[in-house]
Amino acid sequence: KNQNSKIPTPMLRFYLSFLVLLLFNRKCLCLNLMIARKSIAGWKFSQKFPGSLKMSENFDFSGPVAIPNKTLRTVIKFGGSSLANSERLLEVGNLVKYLIQNGQKPTMVCSAMGKTTNNLLNAGTHALDDGRVYVDLIRTLHTNTINQLELNDSVREDVDGLLKDLTSLLTGISFLKELTPRTKDHLVSFGERMSVRIVASLLNKLGVPAQYFDAWSLGITTTNEFGNAEILEESYEKISKVMAGFDENSVAVVTGFIGHSLDGQITTLGRGGSDLTATVIGVAVGADEVQVWKDVNGMMSADPRAVSAAIPVPFVTYEEAAELAYFGAKILHPVAMRPAQKKSIPVRIKNSYNPSHPGTFITDKKGNEDRLVKAITFKEGVELIDIVSTRMLGQVGFLSKVFSVFEENNLSIDMVATSEVSISLTLDQTACKKRTKDIAMQQLSLIAEVKEHNNVAIISLIANVQRSSEVMAEVFRIMKDEKLHVMMLSQGASKVNVGLVVKQEDLSRAVTSLHAYFFENEKIERGVNGA
Secondary structure, three states: OOOOOOOOHHHHHHHHHHHHHHHHHHHHHHHHHHHHHHHHHHHHHHHHOOOOOOHHHHEEOOOOOOEEOOOEEEEEEEOHHHHOOHHHHHHHHHHHHHHHHOOEEEEEEEOOOOOHHHHHHHHHHHHHHOOOOOOHHHHHHHHHHHHHHOOOHHHHHHHHHHHHHHHHHHHHHHHHOOOOHHHHHHHHHHHHHHHHHHHHHHHHHOOOOEEEEOHHHHOOEEOOOOOOOOEOOHHHHHHHHHHHOOOOOOEEEEEOOEEEEOOOOEEEOOOOHHHHHHHHHHHHHOOOEEEEEEOOOOOEOOOOOOOOOOOEOOEEEHHHHHHHHHOOOOOOOHHHHHHHHHOOOOEEEEEOOOOOOOOEEEEOOOOOOOOOEEEEEEEEEEEEEEEEOHHHOOOOOHHHHHHHHHHHOOOOEEEEEEOOOEEEEEEEOOOOOHHHHHHHHHHHOOOOEEEEEEEEEEEEEEEOHHHHHHHHHHHHHHHHHOOOOOOEEEEOOOOOEEEEEEEHHHHHHHHHHHHHHHHOOOOOOOOOOOO
């Protein structure tokens, strides 16, 4: 409208319209570039940490972005190898962040970092035997981790305080020349206590609100059986009350493996203790799932070190997992599964080094398996004992007399097969003292003939319950074709486990032959073996 303007009005309108359109498109272009960058970053992360949840059940993929339609309340436990150093801690921290972003509300249970527990026990032995206090290895690992992750001064002060307490305890051991079970439990507790403080600090740095808990401050109360304490029933209610008042948008990072006795002494839960801590907390908070993150891809059809062709086992029942664990698969201790089994809470075994692997899902539901055998495991270092007494034929109490001898001498039996006048059973040689076993054998010789077979092994097949007769028929055919002698056969009351006893020298050939038939679809021919 400017009369002095030399640019015609229609032309001016054209230029103004072009300028607005250009600016608008530039804004859209920038927005699209931002979205693209985020999508690429998300894709890269999802390639590293996919498959943690049962995504198809818990997420709606109908839109352009996966939107949670159900929050999954989980307990996630990480073992020592998953937390071995600063690099592993950062991987785990990012993994936890990813789980939260994808719909989980986790409570975290941590073991000690790397080999810290063994290093603490070694430090205790040195203090007792040599009178010297060695904490340098433990101090270096934890302080280097704090430095490399650039954590705040607060966690540094906490860990320094614990290291000072550790030094004082070791000094006391060196002076008193005494390392009682109670003191040993106190000693090894420092590993988990330092670990949770570092993990919680790292999560906060990554933008995940977190708070550490020593197990007793969460409510885990135990018996005073140092080294192998049991968690008391009252712990469940205590944990539930503490967690009910905890911010649900924060992550509780809890020490595994340790607790407090009723009189306030630090106790440890024995083998599988950190896994047990996780399942107990899972029951107490009503978790949808307990995830145990380890350094393996869940349970396998056989030990990969013995059978290179071993394959993952995607689903097992609690019973099957317990049998696998007892007879050689050291993935998850049977004691740790009991709380979850009692309340039918699923347990998932995952690999923190390979998060995309689906792992193994443990539940009370049986899968639709076509396989005759789900897994094969074995146990070495076993002794077979044959007990025969023809004079006890028809008499009441033969079994009672035999088993009372083992009870009196605190000897645990692995497998047993019985008839009216004979019993065959196995003992774990590594778990019983020779002197104690010899006393038991002398007592048994008063009522029966006793024959001992050393250097034998147990092979355990986790089998399809409905087809156990087929399983045993195929097993004996394979053993016959391979000219391998079965010294003892036993099927457990659960009917999921078929156990064989073979000579130690035949173990490798037997396991590889059985695995080849049941899992590798190879027809076993006479004289062919996998070892």
